[in-house]
Amino acid sequence: MATLNIRGKESWLVPILFILLLVFPLVLTRFYTYLLALIFVSGLAAMSLNLVLGYGGIYQFHHAVFYGVGAYGAALTITKLGYSPWIGFLVGPLLAAFISLVMGAICVRLSKLYFGMLQISLGSLVWAIVYRWYSFTGGDDGIHGVSMPDLIGSTTGSYYFTLLVTAACLIAMYLIVKSPFGSALQGIRDNPVRSEAVGVNVKLHQLVALVIAGFFAGVAGVLFIVVDNSAFPDMLFWTLSLEILIMCLLGGWLTFLGPMLGAAMMVALRTFASTFTEYWTLIQGIILMLVIIFLPEGVLGYVNAKFKQLGNLASGGKA
C-alpha cells in the first residue's frame, strides 16, 4: 500500500526515462553506452531473482545458474551448432527455464534455508560441468567472439536491442506481479500455511514462479552475449549469485524497480571505483555491510518509506 501513493507521481516518470534512454547513445561515448547496456543486463537478472525472492519469499541462493545457462545456451547454439543467432536467443531462455523447472521440481519440496542449500548444490553441479567440459563449453576459457547479426552487432545496435528487450521483460514481469498469480505468490510469501488452507497450491505456484524467473534470467544471459559477445564459467559461479542478491538488497527487494536501481548502482560504482583502486571488492563488501546494518530494506525501500511518512503527514495535516 505504501507505494500506491507515489505510483501516481511515478507513472509519468517512466515514459520520460524511456525516451531519455532512447536518446542517450546519440550523446554518450561508446563506453558509456556499453555500460548502460550492462546495467540493463545485470538489472534484468536481479529483477528476475526478485520475482522469486522478494515477491515469492523463496531463498533462491544460486540464481546465476540460469543467467549462465541462458548465455551458454545461446552461445553454444550459435557457435557449436551453427544456427542463426536469433534461434540461439530463443534457445537460451528456454533452456534456462527448463533447467529451472528440473531444479525447482527437486528443491520446491523444501523451504527456506534448506531450499537454498539444495539449490546451491544443484547449481554448483551445473557450474562444475560447464567448468570442466572443455570440448563443448570451452571449460574455464569460456566462449569468446560470438558473432551477432549486423543489426545488433555495433555498440549502439546492441544497446537498443538490450533496452527494448529489457523494457519488454519489465512490462511482462510487472503484469505477472500484478496478476492474480502474482497476488497468490505474495500471499504465499506472507503466510504459506494460510494460503494452503484457502486452497492455493503452494508448491505449484512456487514452481511456476521459479520457471518464470529462470526464463527471464536466461533472457538476461542472452543479452549479455549480445552486449559482450562472450560467455564464461564465472557467470554460473556462486559469487555472482550473491552479487545479484546484493543488487536486490541494495536497491530494495520489497520494491518492483529496486533491483534495477541496485544493479545500476553496483555497475556504476564498480566501473567508477576500478579507475582509481584495485580493491573494488573491499568497497563492495563495506557497502553491503552498511546497507545490511542501516538500510535493510534497500535504497528504494527507504525512499518509499520516507514518501509514505510525508504522505501521512500531508494527509494528517488536511484532516
Next chain:
Amino acid sequence: MEFLSSICPPEILCQILVGLSRMTILFIVASGLTLILGVLRIPNIAHGSLYMIGAFVAFSVSKWFGGGTTGFWMAVVLAPFAVALLSLVVERGIFAHLYEREHLMLLLLTFSFALILGDLVKVVWGGEYRTVQLPGSFKGPIPVESLPIPIYNIFLVIIGPFVALGLWFFTNKTKIGKISRAAAVDREMVGAVGINVSWVFAIVFVIGCFLAGMGGALVSPIVNITLGMDHTLIMEAFLIVIMGGLGNVWGALLGALIFGLTQSLGILIWPQFGIVFPYAAAVTVLLFRPTGLLKSTW
C-alpha cells in the same frame, strides 16, 4: 601392505590416501562451519576467507621463524590462534548485535565479510603464489609397492580423528559445550536460567573459526597459497555440511569422507570430470535425504 596391494592396485591405494588427507582438511574446516551453523544459526560464508587467512598467516609465521621444522610447527600452532583472535573481534564488534536478523541477512552479512577479508588479504600479502616449506622429517615419501606415498599426507590422515574426538569431547563433556548444545535447541530458555548466551555464542564462533584457520595452516605446505582459494573451499565445505546434516559434527566427518574420496577416485575414473563427482555425490545424497545423512540440530 603386501596384503592390501593384493586386493587393490597400488595407484588406487595411493589415490585413497590422497582422498583421505583431503578429507581431513575438508573435515576440519567443515566441522567449524557446522558448529557455527548448528549453534549460532549463521551460514558463515566468511569461513572460507578465514581458511585462506590461516594459510597466509602460516606462510608468514613460517618465514618469520626461518622455515624448516621450527617454522612449520610454529605456523601450524600460531596461525589458528591468529584467525581465532580476528574472529573474536568480528563477532564481538558486529555479529553479536545482529543475531536477531533473519538468515538471508546474516548470510549476506557474512558474504560482505568474505569480500572485505578477501581483499584485505590482497592488501597484506599481494597476489603472488606462496607456499610453506615442509620440515625435513615430512619431506620424504614412503615407497609402498614402488609408489611414493608422501609422509605428510599420512600425518594429515592421523590428525583428522583427533580433531573429531576433540570436538566430541568439547560438545559432550565440557560445560560450555553442553550449554552450547542446549542453546542450539532453545536459546531463550538457556538465557532464562541465567546463562550469558551471548558469550557462549562468542566462544563457539571463535572455536569454529579456529578450526578454519587450522585447516588453512595444515593445507599450506601442500598447496599453492593464493587468492581465491577461499571461494572453491567454502562451497565444498557447505556441501559437506549440508550432506552431513546441519550442525552435526559427525555428519561433517561423513560428508568430508564422501567428498574427499569421490574427488580423488573420480579423477582416476574420468580425469576430465574429476571435480564433478563430489558435486554429483552431494546432489545424490540430498535427493534421497534432503535434510542430510545424520540428524540435524535444527
